[in-house]
Amino acid sequence: MYQYDEYDQAMVDARVAEFADQVRRRLAGEITEDQFKPLRLMNGLYLQLHAYMLRVAVPYGTLSSRQMRMLAHIARKYDRDYGHFTTRQNLQYNWIKLEDAPAILADLASVEMHAIQTSGNCIRNISSDQWASAAADEITDPRPWAELLRQWSSFHPEFSYLPRKFKIAVIAAEEDRAAMRLHDIGIQIVEKDGQHGAAVYVGGGMGRTPMIAPLIKDFVPLEDLLSYLEACLRVYNRYGRRDNIYKARIKILIHELGADEYRRQVEEEFVHVKSLGIDPPRAEFDRIAALFAPPALDVSAPDEIDRGDPDFAVWVDSQVAAHKVPGHAIVNISLKPVGGIPGDASSAQIDLMADLAETYSHDELRVTHAQNIVLPHVRKADLYAIWQQLDAAGLATPNLDLISDIIACPGLDYCSLANARSIPVAQKIATRFADLDRQKELGELKLKISGCINACGHHHAGHIGILGVDRKGTENYQLLLGGSGAEDVSLGTITGPGFDEDGVVDAIERVTDKYLAERTEGERFVDTFRRVGMAPFKEAIYG
Amino acid sequence: MVEHLHSDGEEPCVTLDAFLSQSNATAVRLEPDEDARALIPYLDRLKLIEVAFPKFRDGRGYSSARILREAGYAGELRAQGDVLVDQIAYMKRCGFDSFAPEKPLNPADVEAALTRWPDHYQTAADKAVPIWKLRHG
Ligand code: HEM
Ligand code: SF4
Numbered sequence: 001m002y003q004y005d006e007y008d009q010a011m012v013d014a015r016v017a018e019f020a021d022q023v024r025r026r027l028a029g030e031i032t033e034d035q036f037k038p039l040r041l042m043n044g045l046y047l048q049l050h051a052y053m054l055r056v057a058v059p060y061g062t063l064s065s066r067q068m069r070m071l072a073h074i075a076r077k078y079d080r081d082y083g084h085f086t087t088r089q090n091l092q093y094n095w096i097k098l099e100d101a102p103a104i105l106a107d108l109a110s111v112e113m114h115a116i117q118t119s120g121n122c123i124r125n126i127s128s129d130q131w132a133s134a135a136a137d138e139i140t141d142p143r144p145w146a147e148l149l150r151q152w153s154s155f156h157p158e159f160s161y162l163p164r165k166f167k168i169a170v171i172a173a174e175e176d177r178a179a180m181r182l183h184d185i186g187i188q189i190v191e192k193d194g195q196h197g198a199a200v201y202v203g204g205g206m207g208r209t210p211m212i213a214p215l216i217k218d219f220v221p222l223e224d225l226l227s228y229l230e231a232c233l234r235v236y237n238r239y240g241r242r243d244n245i246y247k248a249r250i251k252i253l254i255h256e257l258g259a260d261e262y263r264r265q266v267e268e269e270f271v272h273v274k275s276l277g278i279d280p281p282r283a284e285f286d287r288i289a290a291l292f293a294p295p296a297l298d299v300s301a302p303d304e305i306d307r308g309d310p311d312f313a314v315w316v317d318s319q320v321a322a323h324k325v326p327g328h329a330i331v332n333i334s335l336k337p338v339g340g341i342p343g344d345a346s347s348a349q350i351d352l353m354a355d356l357a358e359t360y361s362h363d364e365l366r367v368t369h370a371q372n373i374v375l376p377h378v379r380k381a382d383l384y385a386i387w388q389q390l391d392a393a394g395l396a397t398p399n400l401d402l403i404s405d406i407i408a409c410p411g412l413d414y415c416s417l418a419n420a421r422s423i424p425v426a427q428k429i430a431t432r433f434a435d436l437d438r439q440k441e442l443g444e445l446k447l448k449i450s451g452c453i454n455a456c457g458h459h460h461a462g463h464i465g466i467l468g469v470d471r472k473g474t475e476n477y478q479l480l481l482g483g484s485g486a487e488d489v490s491l492g493t494i495t496g497p498g499f500d501e502d503g504v505v506d507a508i509e510r511v512t513d514k515y516l517a518e519r520t521e522g523e524r525f526v527d528t529f530r531r532v533g534m535a536p537f538k539e540a541i542y543g
Numbered sequence: 544m545v546e547h548l549h550s551d552g553e554e555p556c557v558t559l560d561a562f563l564s565q566s567n568a569t570a571v572r573l574e575p576d577e578d579a580r581a582l583i584p585y586l587d588r589l590k591l592i593e594v595a596f597p598k599f600r601d602g603r604g605y606s607s608a609r610i611l612r613e614a615g616y617a618g619e620l621r622a623q624g625d626v627l628v629d630q631i632a633y634m635k636r637c638g639f640d641s642f643a644p645e646k647p648l649n650p651a652d653v654e655a656a657l658t659r660w661p662d663h664y665q666t667a668a669d670k671a672v673p674i675w676k677l678r679h680g
Contacts, residue, residue, distance in 0.1 A: 007674045010661045018659055022629065025652075038600065039629055121600070151664045151674070157636035158609055158667065161602025226665075237606050242575075276613060278666040280675035287678065 001062050001364060002147050002291045004112045011154065012109045015116055019043045020102035027099070042122060042160070044115030045101055049416050052096040055118040056108060060128035060146040060170070061089035061367040068354035068365055070111045072347040074104055083350060085335060085343040087407055087458055088167070089127050089367040090118060094414055122160045123153035123233075127169045129177045130366040133294050134376040136324045140196055142172035142189055144289040145225075148280070152226050159233050163240035164248035166233070167205075170198075179369060179485035181213045182206055182461055184250045185232065190219065197221045202232055202262070203254035206455035210491050211251040214259040216266065224270075226279045231269035235262065294377075295362035301327025301379050312387050314436070318398035320383065323376075331361070331375040331386060332368075334397040334405065338430045341423050342408045343371030352393045360386055369458075369485075370407055370446075372400070402439040403447055403512070404430040407458055411451030411468060412475070418451035420468025420475035421501075425449055428505050433512075442512055445525045446484070461485035463526040464511065465492045466504060477504040481511065481537060482529045490526075493534055495541055507541050514540035556593045572623075579607035586616040593643070596624035605637045612638035612668035628652045632660060638668035 004012070019039070026036045040046075044055035056071070063071075071091055075083045078100045079093040086092055096104070108114055118125055126146045133141040149168060153159070159166070169178045172189035180186035186201040197219045204213030220228045239257075241247045254262045303326055307313040321330040333353060336342050345353070353373055357365045360382045361375035368374060378386065390396040399405045406429060409415065411422030426449055433439055448462030452469070459465030465480035476498040483492030499507055512525070514537055519528045529537065556572035557565065559581060570591035573579060582592065592611060594604040608620055619641055622634050626644040631653060634642070642648075663671045 005678070007662055007677065011664070011674075014659050014661060018656075021655065035627060035629075121602075154664050155633075155660070156665060157633035157663075158605045159602070160633055161600055161605065161630075163602075234606055238603055242601060242603075272613070276666065278673075280673075281679055283679050284675040 001064060002059075002143070002288065008151075009109075009112070012112070012114050012116070015043075015114065015155075016102065016105045016109050019105055023098060023102050038120055040101075041120040042117055043101070043105065044118035045096070045098070046119060047416070048094065048414050050414070051094065052098055052101070053414070054093045054096045054101065054104060054115060055086070056091045056093070056113060056115050057118045057125040058090050058113075058367050059150050060126055060132070060143045061130050061369075062132075062143060063357075063365045063367065064111075065354040065358040065363050065365070067111045067113055068350055068357065070107060070113065072350035072354065074107060075350065076347040078104055082344055082346045084341075084410070085345065085367050085371050085373065087369050087371060087409075087456065088118075088125060089130070089369055090125060091367070092410075094410070116154060119165070120160075121162045121164050121166075123156060123162075123166045123168065126150050126153070127167070127178055127183070127369060129171045129173060130368040130374045131177060131321065131330055131376065132172070132366075133292065134323050134328075134330050135173055135175075135177075136322045137175055138173040138324075139191055140172050140189055141289070141292050141294070142170045142187075144285060144292050145172075145187065145189060145198070145222075146170040147288050147292075148225070148285060149229070152229070159237060162233070162237055163242050164245070164250075166236075166250065174487060176485070176487040176489070177368070179458065179461060179489075180204075181489045182210070182458075182485055183213065185229065186213050192219050195221060198225055198228075200228065200232070203251040203259070205249050205251045206458060206460050207249065208246060208453045208455075209252065209255075210455065210460040211255065212489050212491065213251070214254070216259065216263050222282065222285055223279055224274060227274045227276070228266075228270055230278060231266045231273045234269055234273070235265045239265075295364075297325040297328055297362075297377060298379070299326055302381050303327050305380050305383055309384070311391075312384055315387050315391075315396055315398040316383060318400050318402070319396075323378075327380055329378050329380050329383060331378050331383070332400050333373040333375065333390060333395050334399055335372050335395075336399055336405050336430065337394055337397045338404060338434045339427050340430075342406050342426050345373075349393055349395060352389065352395070356386055356389060370401075370405065372405070398436065399439060401444045401446060403433050403442055403445040403464075404439055405446070406430060407446075407448040407462070409450050409457035411449075411457075415451060415456075417454060418468065419453075419470040420451050420477060422449045422451040422457060422466075422468060425466060425468075425477065425501055425504065428501065429508060432505050432509065441516070443524055445512075447508075448483075458485060459483070460491045461489070462492060463524075463529070464508060467494075469498060471498065474500070476500065479504060479507055479511075479541070481534065482526060484526055488526075490530075495534065495538055497542075510540045511537055553591065556591065573604075573607055575601050575603040575607075577607075579610040580614075582611065582616075583614045586611070586614060586618075589616065589618050591619045591621060592616065593621045593623050594639070596622055596626055599625040599627050599630055605633065608634070608637040608639055609668045628656050632656050636663065636667040636669045636671065
């Protein structure tokens with residue numbers, strides 16, 4: 001994986017020093033909260049309902065064991081002994097003291113980590129495919145591209161006060177595991193005439209006006225990528241709306257201009273920007289790519305798995321995915337135990353996952369946008385030992401992509417913008433469907449919950465989505481069906497009037513019963529929904 | 544370094560509209576929603592372009608500044624308005640060489656902000672050599 005050189009380290013160290021100084025000036029009353037707010041936000045520090053929340057960047061979701069252990073250490077020392085893995089492949093701490101923030105950032109910097117640009121109206125942490133370099137279906141590792149963009153976007157002097165936040169995702173496989181087209185810019189690495197380049201989608205997003213990004217350019221060669229993106233951002237920085245925070249994302253600009261007119265403006269700007277010489281030479285990409293060289297895996301490692309232990313076999317069938325190298329596998333660790341808080345992990349669990357990565361997965365871990373953890377490079381022969389240790393730590397729930405593998409935002413338990421709680425609803429649904437055979441009978445079913453219209457829990461992209469709203473002062477939940485954040489990307493549709501907390505769980509049960517009655521052989525829930533439409537489900541829910 | 548924190552006794556800036564209709568002014572003020580490229584035909588006779596930052600959160604002026612420098616403007620480029628010490632380093636990278644903040648800045652803080660970053664990842668409108676070039680010569 002990527003390793004800092006002296007330049008990268010110096011940048012992060014300078015940022016720690018800068019923020020320590022800003023915190024000092026704030027605590028001394030030299031700057032107001034209004035002036036401090038954008039500064040702390042650019043360092044990932046939010047003021048929440050009960051405390052400060054710190055969002056740590058995990059670039060493209062990749063961590064070493066040493067970095068993972070540092071996350072556990074911080075949780076233990078400065079928080080309440082746990083961390084929360086988020087849909088942006090990041091980690092959040094919910095109970096941070098402002099005075100401690102500089103020390104935490106210094107601890108992070110000591111393991112090549114930071115919280116830079118994890119919030120604020122700037123280019124945020126870049127997300128990617130959690131199976132990068134291991135997935136059988138990728139054409140190349142997307143992360144060198146993402147790292148190139150991380151460096152370009154870090155402390156970008158022109159694009160740090162954009163109209164609104166800006167999120168970029170990079171993938172390199174046909175299967176989209178990163179909700180690529182629901183980002184402000186989604187990049188898919190594709191091949192043309194033997195060269196890799198970027199297909200650039202611009203203007204996707206969730207929030208209150210969800211949109212799927214249109215294709216703006218089908219192939220941008222590596223040599224032009226930064227110039228092209230600089231042009232995309234400059235048009236947005238100049239013409240994106242600043243009069244209304246809800247209309248400030250790039251998706252609104254593109255919606256109002258039309259994709260063709262936006263493309264025309266970008267192409268015009270690109271011709272100019274390309275003349276400035278801002279694109280690094282291929283040698284820089286090659287330097288980065290060399291650091292992402294795949295680990296030396298033994299191609300003669302045994303390919304069979306001893307499935308003698310039935311519980312282990314259930315876990316293998318659910319959590320293990322195909323690796324591109326024979327004899328190896330990708331392990332998906334569920335952070336969704338029945339009744340637990342989706343994405344939360346204790347310090348001890350984080351340490352254990354770090355140990356497993358060090359012993360069995362060439363020192364690497366990944367965070368997924370579905371709030372789970374991945375060990376990307378595991379020998380099949382080691383799966384049983386890994387499972388035993390995960391099981392002992394409460395990390396062996398076999399529910400990947402099943403109805404209880406729920407994405408949920410922090411909601412009203414933590415978030416100052418929330419209308420409703422998300423976590424208790426997730427817990428109730430997981431408990432209602434706790435029977436694993438029943439979950440498996442329902443098959444792939446992605447359920448996503450947001451506690452308000454901002455859509456941090458991706459509810460628009462859920463096969464089943466839940467949106468918390470405020471109805472005359474009480475928490476109310478709307479139900480959406482038919483969304484997807486994968487390569488079959490689509491936005492969910494609201495079923496009708498909302499429900500209270502128990503009502504929404506009942507409604508989901510009626511939806512899944514209807515699906516079982518309607519489906520044809522091998523059809524997933526979302527496929528049935530697309531085939532039969534909303535009417536039968538509406539009928540089942542509301543009678 | 545900051546050349547002037549503010550200057551006195553100079554020709555007052557005219558608005559962009561006034562400038563475009565009255566040909567002899569040498570100082571012009573650009574509001575965030577005004578197109579910096581409208582000035583490109585006149586850059587060689589402009590001595591001062593003042594870019595307004597009514598709110599520090601409004602980042603359009605950063606693009607205006609780069610566009611002007613990229614077009615070869617060599618005169619004074621001033622950031623005026625809600626200009627805070629924490630934005631000054633980015634402003635300088637985008638080509639500003641003078642600052643007229645509404646609220647006075649502490650010179651020591653300005654000095655610290657402008658010398659904090661050892662290097663920079665990207666090419667911008669200043670003379671800084673980007674890190675990728677330092678790596679590869
Ligand atoms: C708890 C404090 C949080 C606050 C105050 C917050 C705030 C917001 C706001 C205001 C938006 C809407 C942006 C827009 O439509 O322009 C948003 C969207 C989003 N947030 Fe959060 N958020 C929080 C937590 C989280 C967490 C924990 C995650 C990750 C699990 C997250 C991930 C996202 C995502 C994925 C979106 C949708 C992106 C899009 O609109 O394109 N947020 N957030
Ligand atoms: S969706 Fe709403 S409630 Fe949930 S974290 Fe985002 S802002 Fe908070």
